Amino acid sequence: xxxxxxxxxxxxxxxxxxxxxxxxxxxxxxxxxxxxxxxxxxxxxxxxxxxxxxxxxxxxxxxxxxxxxxxxxxxxxxxxxxxxxxxxxxxxxxxxxxxxxxxxxxxxxxxxxxxxxxxxxxxxxxxxxxxxxxxxxxxxxxxxxxxxxxxxxxxxxxxxxxxxxxxxxxxxxxxxxxxxxxxxxxxxxxxxxxxxxxxxxxxxxxxxxxxxxxxxxxxxxxxxxxxxxxxxxxxxxxxxxxxxxxxxxxxxxxxxxxxxxxxxxxxxxxxxxxxxxxxxxxxxxxxxx
Numbered sequence: 001x002x003x004x005x006x007x008x009x010x011x012x013x014x015x016x017x018x019x020x021x022x023x024x025x026x027x028x029x030x031x032x033x034x035x036x037x038x039x040x041x042x043x044x045x046x047x048x049x050x051x052x053x054x055x056x057x058x059x060x061x062x063x064x065x066x067x068x069x070x071x072x073x074x075x076x077x078x079x080x081x082x083x084x085x086x087x088x089x090x091x092x093x094x095x096x097x098x099x100x101x102x103x104x105x106x107x108x109x110x111x112x113x114x115x116x117x118x119x120x121x122x123x124x125x126x127x128x129x130x131x132x133x134x135x136x137x138x139x140x141x142x143x144x145x146x147x148x149x150x151x152x153x154x155x156x157x158x159x160x161x162x163x164x165x166x167x168x169x170x171x172x173x174x175x176x177x178x179x180x181x182x183x184x185x186x187x188x189x190x191x192x193x194x195x196x197x198x199x200x201x202x203x204x205x206x207x208x209x210x211x212x213x214x215x216x217x218x219x220x221x222x223x224x225x226x227x228x229x230x231x232x233x234x235x236x237x238x239x240x241x242x243x244x245x246x247x248x249x250x251x252x253x254x255x256x257x258x259x260x261x262x263x264x265x266x267x268x269x270x271x272x273x274x275x276x277x278x279x280x281x282x283x284x285x286x287x288x289x
Contacts, residue, residue, distance in 0.1 A: 007040035023082035033112030198286035206267035216284035
């Protein structure tokens with residue numbers, strides 16, 4: 001994604017500096033803008049096994065044919081920046097005709113700044129219905145534009161329709177949930193949450209059988225656990241503190257550990273000690289039950 005983001009920024013800089021050139025010169029759009037993006041997407045722009053310019057069809061020549069494993073996966077049609085491909089239907093119809101004449105399922109239309117993904121044919125649908133998604137580099141946030149453009153990569157283009165549907169479903173669900181009062185941050189955390197269900201040590205009440213202990217260090221990391229009781233958790237935490245400490249503090253931790261190992265301490269007291277360690281050492285502790 002980083003390479004694609006860099007390519008998008010390069011394209012936007014070129015448009016800003018040389019807009020008048022790209023509004024009149026389609027060849028410059030192909031070489032300076034479209035080629036920059038497609039190369040960042042993983043296409044070998046000068047390899048005829050992947051990209052062939054001026055590909056002949058029964059309805060004319062498509063600007064580019066994109067090949068994977070010897071098969072045409074998409075036609076790409078370019079226009080100069082002065083052509084408003086969002087409002088003019090003819091460029092999209094032209095692309096659809098090229099695709100239909102050769103049985104190519106997908107098409108890409110671009111003027112360098114705007115990119116349109118097209119499903120070339122589907123019975124009972126209009127041309128507008130078959131637009132999978134649109135990317136507008138001059139109007140969309142960079143992160144959104146880059147993600148959508150990534151659907152044109154060599155890996156993603158064969159499944160572009162499926163990915164476009166999933167992305168649209170995500171956008172729709174996200175918007176609906178936000179309108180129902182959920183915060184964007186909470187939804188993001190929900191989607192990114194990974195790993196087992198963890199219970200903070202502060203929520204333990206005693207009597208639980210612990211499967212695993214975790215300490216937060218740029219993510220939840222497991223800590224070796226012997227005895228699966230709260231006392232075993234405490235001793236494992238002390239092992240962790242001893243290992244990360246040095247000198248006098250490590251010796252103090254060892255003394256505490258020796259005492260607690262042989263002492264008969266109520267679970268309530270053990271849980272209090274664990275909570276104190278969290279606070280004093282700045283640790284976040286959690287267990288899997």
